[in-house]
Amino acid sequence: MKTILRIARVELSSLFYSPIAWFLLILFLIQCALVYTGKLESQVNGQELGRDIQNLTFDIFANPQQRGLFIIDVLKNLYLYIPLITMGLISRETHSGTIKLLFSSPVKLSSIVLGKYGAMLVFNLCMILMLGIIVTFAFFQIESLDLGMIFSGLFGIYLLLSAYAAIGLFMSCLSTYQVVAAIATFSILALLNFVGTLWQDVDFVRDLTDYLSISGRTESMIMGLMTTRDVLYYLLITAMFLSFAWLKLQGQRKSSTLLQSISKNSLVLLLVLVIGHFTSKPGYIGYWDTTRTQMNTLSVGAQQTLKEIGDEPLEVTTYVNLLDQTYIFSTPKSINAGKKRWERYLRFKPNIKLDYVYYYDSVRTRDLHSNNPGMNLDEIAQKYAKSYKINLDRFKKPEEIRKIIDLYPEKNRVVMHLKLNGKETFLRTFNDTQFWPSETETAAALKRLTVDLPRIAFLQGEGERSIDKMGDRHYKLITSEINVRAALINQGFDPESLTLKGGESIPEGITALVIADPRSEFEPEVLDKIQQYIDEGGNLLLAGEPGKQSVLKPILDRLGVQMMDGILVQEDKNFSPDEVKSLITSLGASFGRYVTRLMNLKEKISTRGVAGLTYSNDSDFLIQPLLVTDAEVSWNKVGKLVLDSTDIVYNPEAGDEKKSHPTALALTRDVNGKEQRILVTGDADFLSNIEQGRSYPKTGNAEFYQGFLGWFSYGQFPIEPTWPDPIDNSFHLTGDGVSVVKWIMLGLIPGLLLLMGSVLLIRRKRK
Structure with missing residues (x-):
């Protein structure tokens, strides 16, 4: 030495x-x-x-x-x-x-x-x-x-x-x-x-x-x-x-x-x-x-989910289609990068078995065949393999992969298949810049393997918004579109359509019932079933639209809530007067970190074409405003709103009054030892496909949606990764x-x- x-x-x-x-x-x-x-x-x-x-x-x-x-x-x-x-x-x-x-x-x-x-x-x-x-x-x-x-x-x-x-x-x-x-x-x-x-x-x-x-x-x-x-x-x-x-x-x-x-x-x-x-x-x-914040570690909720899985091995198989545009995210050269994404989970559950299966099959795009006229799938695959400089022998043919698993409902794109004790589910990739699932979606998929998922039923039959249509007014993007991150199906919920006509009743055990913008009056038998559901303590999202106040009035009267006549408008030089931005009240803090974050950042919720709400204190519900308009720039416009004429101006002589109006109310009461939770909004468009696809102006609608879903499920879903807030925030x-x-x-x-x-x-x- x-x-x-x-x-x-x-x-x-x-x-x-x-x-x-x-x-x-x-x-x-x-x-x-x-x-x-x-x-x-x-x-x-x-x-x-x-x-x-x-x-x-x-x-x-x-x-x-x-x-x-x-x-x-x-x-x-x-x-x-x-x-x-x-x-x-x-x-x-x-x-x-x-x-x-x-x-x-x-x-x-x-x-x-x-x-x-x-x-x-x-x-x-x-x-x-x-x-x-x-x-x-x-x-x-x-x-x-x-x-x-x-x-x-x-x-x-x-x-x-x-x-x-x-x-x-x-x-x-x-x-x-x-x-x-x-x-x-x-x-x-x-x-x-x-x-x-x-x-x-x-x-x-x-x-x-x-x-x-x-x-x-x-x-x-x-x-x-x-x-x-x-x-x-x-x-x-x-x-x-x-x-x-x-x-x-x-x-x-x-x-x-x-x-x-x-x-x-x-x-x-x-x-x-x-x-x-x-x-x-x-x-x-x-x-x-x-x-200090444990930023490199899974959140407590995700760790608890892995504990609930137990000691049984979890199989994660990533299926990659050579012919789909998502192939570039999971080529054989990027397998190690994929394993690193799972390391946070392997730390707490070492017996996660990661596997990759490569195949080629049809895709849901016209470009594949229009760009390769006269070629079948095998010939196109050979062309792609040559372009990527890879050996096509490692890829399973369409008939081979279809014998193993049906990936067509998953659009034959990159997807992870999770299996545990005979149960299985998909963990998807998404059409955004992040592409791969975050801890929120991963933990939700893992939890699907261990618990019965909360079910959200969307009422159909009276022209309500649909969870299966891609039209502007409907709800597919936010409910069942598999490659949208914020969709119910990827956040731990099971959305389903429900028709109460013809003898059907509201299923027991659903987490919430959604009634979004019915266009026709409810038949007496349907209305009775809804009223019974409310009386028994069921959770409810009730979304109306201006001009259709009468359709929801029978239900709203039971709740002690009314939709105002007219439509709320907002003074804004850049946008249409009916594009009202609502503010989250302090009540939003009880709706979880998603909504709390929106409050802290002072994000607004887009409520385009919204009716103001009023309520009575005589109801057996505790009623509290959740969203309100800005008193400085908004007012209620009575009568027909014509958007293609001159600019809408504030006119006190016509009865216009600038004040803050509630656009969403939270109702609660105790029923049979459980808190019943009801959300009433004067706007059904805030969850629509066109609103969720909007990139400008930036709004917090998706986060707000996830927040009140967590409120309906009593915090079970969506899983919110939480870490201590940093304290090194000033000089x-x-x-x-x-x-x-x-x-x-x-x-x-x-x-x-x-x-x-x-x-x-x-x-x-x-x-």
């Missing part, structure tokens, strides 16, 4: 008595400080301008979308520094001839390797110290800095630096020229970052290259997730290259043959791969989420203070380091 320390001390002296080490440390500090102060200035300016800033630790240091300091700039630059330091560790000795003295001395080769590597570990600590200076400033500038995330990131960066150093040490053994050693180190580092993308369509090779890839491991630690798999990876890679260095020096001392060298190095590589394989298997990985300095920080970090501290290095170098020369 003393020999190792002595060699390390000599190497450090040689390193710091040369300008290269000081130059690199100062340059590294200035690069990082420039990025940090730039982010600091931008965020502080935002705070002074009143912008909403939060989770500052993540945004400044770890957020890849915001180009976090650690995860983008530090990782991007690290590989530039280490080769310049390690290139002379051994090659300098070889070039000068001192290596022969070391070989002839009683010093063990392992002591030489470990001593020089130990010097690099100390230099790496100096690199971390440069980052520590920035973190120290951040600690005093950011309120409640998330130290867990910071220290996890610094530890990950140190492990990465240490692995780079081991690689550089080995490369230095291969050449007497330092520049060649540096270039070789750059090449190996590039290969380790790139190897995870090679031969990903070959199953066996894919697993090997994925393990050897260094990419993504430090990023996870920077974001606050430490795993035994990643820590052991760095330790194994470090040990492997140190072993390679030792074997190389031993071969030079004993003049080993090429075959002997290859055999020994191959044995080391094989041992590392075997250990790495077993330590990377689900169930053998330890996890530590160091973040302790102003814009003027940023200027001072810049001067200190970019001028004073680098100047002091330069002065310190200069003093040491001058004293060294005088000796």
Whole structure:
């Protein structure tokens, strides 16, 4: 041990008595400080301008979308520094001839390797110290800095630096020229970052290259997730290259043959791969989420869902159709990316079995055949396979896949099939920028395997809105469209149509009954069944429309609610006067995080063509406004509203009165030990296909819908992932203070380091 320390001390002296080490440390500090102060200035300016800033630790240091300091700039630059330091560790000795003295001395080769590597570990600590200076400033500038995330990131960066150093040490053994050693180190580092993308369509090779890839491991630690798999990876890679260095020096001392060298190095590589394989298997990985908010961990609700599944293995089979446009999201090359998406779940249930089945079959688009006239499916598949440069033999033919599973109802696009104890369900992909299911949809699909799902019945027979039609006024997008994320079917509910004519009755056990914009009067038998359902405590969504107040009046009278004559209008230069935006009242806080979030962001709910509501306090229900109009710009317009004439103007002489009108009411009462919940709205369009497909102006209708569905199901569905709110949401300095920080970090501290290095170098020369 003393020999190792002595060699390390000599190497450090040689390193710091040369300008290269000081130059690199100062340059590294200035690069990082420039990025940090730039982010600091931008965020502080935002705070002074009143912008909403939060989770500052993540945004400044770890957020890849915001180009976090650690995860983008530090990782991007690290590989530039280490080769310049390690290139002379051994090659300098070889070039000068001192290596022969070391070989002839009683010093063990392992002591030489470990001593020089130990010097690099100390230099790496100096690199971390440069980052520590920035973190120290951040600690005093950011309120409640998330130290867990910071220290996890610094530890990950140190492990990465240490692995780079081991690689550089080995490369230095291969050449007497330092520049060649540096270039070789750059090449190996590039290969380790790139190897995870090679031969990903070959199953066996894919697993090997994925393990050897260094990419993504430090990023996870920077974001606050430490795993035994990643820590052991760095330790194994470090040990492997140190072993390679030792074997190389031993071969030079004993003049080993090429075959002997290859055999020994191959044995080391094989041992590392075997250990790495077993330590990377689900169930053998330890996890530590160091973040304050546990942002890298499944929410408590999702964890509870996995516990309810039990110990039985869960089978997840992803079916991928070569001919569908969604194929590009799940090619054989992206299988490892798919496995990583499931890692959050594998952490709590290691016996999830992931499988992929590739096939080709017809798709629900005219483009497939119009772009390939005269070709059958087999010929089109061959064309696609050639274009993608893949082997068509791995794809099942249409007749083969149809014998296994019928995917036509799922549109033959990328879909995951979940099986547990004989139960099965689909976990779908969606037509939005995220594409893959989030934790909300995944947890809902998992729960479908363990519990009876809440059923939402939509009344039909009087011209109500349909859950099966894509017309503008209907509800298919928000209920049964399988590739819409917010649809009931993907949020843990089972929507169904219900007709009460002809002897049918309202099924027992439904979660809620929806009566949306009936166009004709209810027959007496239908009305009796609805009234009985209400009297027995059933939950209800009642959505009316202006001009049809009389149709719902028999039901509303029972509830103590009335729809006002006329239509609400809103003064707005950009939109039609009937496009009224409703505000969520404080009652929305009891409707779950979806609605609470809308309240906090002051999002509005689009209620286009809405009738105002009034209510009586004499009802046996507790009636509270949930949505209201803005009293400053809206009023009730009595009579016929003509939109294609002149602009609608406020006219007090005609009886117009600007005031806040309720557009949605929440009714509750206790019936048989259970709280009955009824929602009445003066607008049925807020859930319509055209409203859900609207991209501008942005509204919170989908989130509001999910919120009151959770209210109807008493919080069972939809599953709302919840984590503690971040508290690092403000700075302790102003814009003027940023200027001072810049001067200190970019001028004073680098100047002091330069002065310190200069003093040491001058004293060294005088000796």
